[in-house]
Amino acid sequence: MPKNIPVGNGNLLLNFDSDYQIRDVYFPYIGQEHHSKGDPFRFGVWVDGRCSWTGPEWDKSLKYYNNTLVTDVFLRNESLGLELRCHDVVDMELNVYIKEIEVINLQGNERQVRLFFCQDFYLCGYDIGDTAYFDPRTHSIIHYKANRYFLINCCNSEEEGVNHYACCRKESSGREGIWHSAERGLLNGNQISWGAADSAIGIWLDVPPKGKAAAHYWIAAGTNYSEVSQLNRKVLEKTPDELMKRTSDYWRAWVTKESRSFGDLPGSVINIYNRSLLIIRTQIDNRGAIIAANDSDIVHFGGDTYSYMWGRDGAFVAAALAKAGYTHVCMKFFNFCARVLSEEGYLYQHYNPDGSLASNWHPWLVEGKEVLPIQEDSTALILWALWIHYESSKDIEFIRPFYDTLIKKSADFMVNHRDPDTKLPIPCYDLWEERFGVHTYTVASVIAGLRAAANFARLFLDTSLAEKYDKTAEEIKGGLTKHLYHTGLKRYARSGYRKGKGYELDEVIDVSLSALAFLGVLPPRDSRMIQTMEAIHQQLWLKTPVEGCARYQDDVYHRPNDSPEDIPGNPWFISTLWLAEYYIARAESLHELREAIPYLEWCTKNALPSGVLAEQVHPVNGAPLSVSPLTWSHSSFVWTVQLYTDKFNSFVVNKTSSCNLEDYKTEGIMG
Structure with a gap:
């Protein structure tokens, strides 16, 4: 039963179900302890x-x-x-x-x-x-x-x-x-x-x-x-x-402290944007942990919860809040990450809200060989988000203590944790926590994290280290193109598995390949990126009344028994929003930019009446599936709206500089 209306203050959180019954009580940490058993x-x-x-x-x-x-x-x-x-x-x-x-x-x-x-x-x-x-x-x-x-x-x-x-x-x-x-x-x-x-x-x-x-x-x-x-x-x-x-x-x-221009976005989108900011805040513990979700019903599915801090989810939330003008909300989050970072410079899968290590779903042995049970994107994306935080706040005094304890430590791990022959990261678990290999999404995250580290090194006039991190990022990008691009399919592969001098490629199409564009690894109009995104839309967009974008082909996670056999999987909010992000990134005109609006409207249409976004929805009737709310869904919505309005406003500035305002209004762009 979805949780429709959470209320909280960072110490105490209560969730109500669709029958308006309190079902979850968390105190004194958000997500820890749970005092109602659901x-x-x-x-x-x-x-x-x-x-x-x-x-x-x-x-x-x-x-x-x-x-x-x-x-x-x-x-x-x-x-x-x-x-x-x-x-x-x-x-x-x-x-x-x-x-x-x-x-x-x-x-x-x-x-x-x-x-x-x-x-x-x-x-x-x-x-x-x-x-x-x-x-x-x-x-x-x-x-x-x-x-x-x-x-x-x-x-x-x-x-x-x-x-x-x-x-x-x-x-x-x-x-x-x-x-x-x-x-x-x-x-x-x-x-x-x-x-x-x-x-x-x-x-x-x-x-x-x-x-x-x-x-x-x-x-x-x-x-x-x-x-x-x-x-x-x-x-x-x-x-x-x-x-x-x-x-x-x-x-x-x-929620109204920032003066925002939403361009030509519909009112329904603006409403969910504001609601998402508030919902996100209910899922952040006052001591820094950004919790993925606090819906206890998931316990009945896998015997575990989402009430943990994942580095990946937290990074996306922190980046979205920073871009929206809420850098102060996540300052303790970066302190949290620096505090729990391993001596070697990586984050484990996830952590309890009090900073202790949470349950681990990944084994330490794969095919008889010892491995790190990590998802390297969680480490890399913290640096990516921290740079966005700095760009938004310019608070160099806040950043300075992290340079040695978090930034260099994590970046040095990513530099060293690579295959010496292919220059790609050593295999790890993927963002969906299902496969062990070298994943294009993870590679894109590591490149973005190292570029952020190089930016910080330049900020602190550490020139040689900036060059080192930039060089490593370019080496990894070269390995990505050489080893993870599928020449037969004319697009990037989801993953690669070391074999001989190269990799055996996983041909399953996965929406996470869009990270190549939204993390800035490839230009959105690069021909390889275009072909990859065309394949994603063609194969993962649902042809049901609900529509929406699935994660990957043959995704069975929370797939209902009554779903059509020919669908790739359930539609996810983040998958649908990643499509929108790509169309925003590649847009070179207002006409092209507006191609992203239907994806935002899809989210508003499939939100609960309260404005809460679940993780995924039923492919036929649109009912929420898995956890509700999912913090990542809301942060993706906030991030995508910010990308849209930034680009809209850039088009407005460019056009008003070359034509008078009355002509601009005549085109229906303003007023």
């Missing part, structure tokens, strides 16, 4: 002897207020004669989640509506040793284990504090879940439970005929009782309404 926190109403949880019988609209991280959720249940208008937020500063609920009575008689909230915590990711109890000092429910505390409280216009509650053992064989009690309209007032504990609270509202009543519910997260009780006191003193307003105001100021 099971739902049920939210529902009891009225006129009936209980209804926010499931299929409710018409739902799950969105955000424009340019904020405050949700705007509408629910309507015709059979109950009720509407709910809800807003959710994690305070910008305090580690407190707040929900506002407005109940609208559609009937002509006064009614008592009971709101029920069920908390199904698995503190630290497991259900042993938890405690849930009613705390008379704060008039709240508290869940705790060791140094993790969550305080649940509520208020309405007439009273503060929890007055209807129950703390119970979790549902198990022969034991009824606490939510069944709520369905009967009453909670038993049990004051404490331990072990596998859950809880529920209720709020009683008297709603006038055709009228409305409101309440607030909140969860404070901390490391001890004193911390959460102080947070609770601040909520009561400042009021939930004021905290929601100040957070809304902050995010609106944050």
Whole structure:
């Protein structure tokens, strides 16, 4: 079930599913620890002897207020004669989640509506040793284990504090879940439970005929009782309404701080651009880790998560944010990378948000030979992104400490980690984490990383080192053309496998070959690049009502059982956006530039109503597949829009210098 509306502040993150249930709770790191196991926190109403949880019988609209991280959720249940208008937020500063609920009575008689909230915590990711109890000092429910505390409280216009509650053992064989009690309209007032504990609270509202009543519910997260009780006191003193307003105001100021010209892009694209910036921010931990995704449903697919920092994903996010004017957001990310970089100068596959090494999916032996279990693009792209960061900020004092600890260390590894005969990088795992070999995408990344390192060396007047890195990049580029270009297919091959004096080439077409253009290795109008991109579009663009671009031929990752047999794979947002990037790069006129717009519009059409972009979508019905949101999808959208507007504006400058403004407006380019 996709996660539609994440809310967070860099320490505390909550995800809601499409039924408007809290499914993921992360604290104190974004992505670590997971305190809900992905099971739902049920939210529902009891009225006129009936209980209804926010499931299929409710018409739902799950969105955000424009340019904020405050949700705007509408629910309507015709059979109950009720509407709910809800807003959710994690305070910008305090580690407190707040929900506002407005109940609208559609009937002509006064009614008592009971709101029920069920908390199904698995503190630290497991259900042993938890405690849930009613705390008379704060008039709240508290869940705790060791140094993790969550305080649940509520208020309405007439009273503060929890007055209807129950703390119970979790549902198990022969034991009824606490939510069944709520369905009967009453909670038993049990004051404490331990072990596998859950809880529920209720709020009683008297709603006038055709009228409305409101309440607030909140969860404070901390490391001890004193911390959460102080947070609770601040909520009561400042009021939930004021905290929601100040957070809304902050995010609106944050996302609109840069004055941008979007050229002739449609409003739908601009909306997703702003939404993407905000969604990206929810996935970045305040200590620096940029997390790939925090959708716990993926655990059921492979027994692992995306709640890790990948160097590759993080680099693309950091580059996009820098280009958008948010260099400050990712400063700690580069500190994070320098801190976890190995002594030899490379990054492992991925890291936990606290900087510890995460689970590794790559073996250390391939065909009986010891190898590094790495994807070298993750190391290379950090330098590429860091140079973009510098170009955007010109903050040389920020860069200086990284010159020895990150830049030279990583670049020297890439210089030395090469085949002495072909000059290409030594085999590693590919960006899709499936194959071990020499991959054209990885080679392009290493060239881009070394060029960035050479730029930094020139910046610090280290001439000999700049020449060394430039020379190595050119040697690798020569090896790329000599060994990874398929003369028979007249395009580049996805990968090569060392054989004799050269490489046996993988002929499968892969969208990652577009990196040759978007990382600047080849000019976009180079004949080899043109033929490669033509093959990508011809073979990977889906011929279904949904369309979109797949990753590569015969991609089975998350492929639905009901998908057509003749498709290459599911359409991905990043794959589709890489096509757009290429058309932007090769454009030499406004007419050519506009060829990229349909690819951006494809993304807006396949976004969730909230603006969230998944990793991929169903090839027939467009439903989100795999994780949602995927941070990389959103950063690719931001990056592509920036590329488009930069080029549009360059065309505007060039044309206005050679014709008068009225002629330019007549062409429909401005105004």
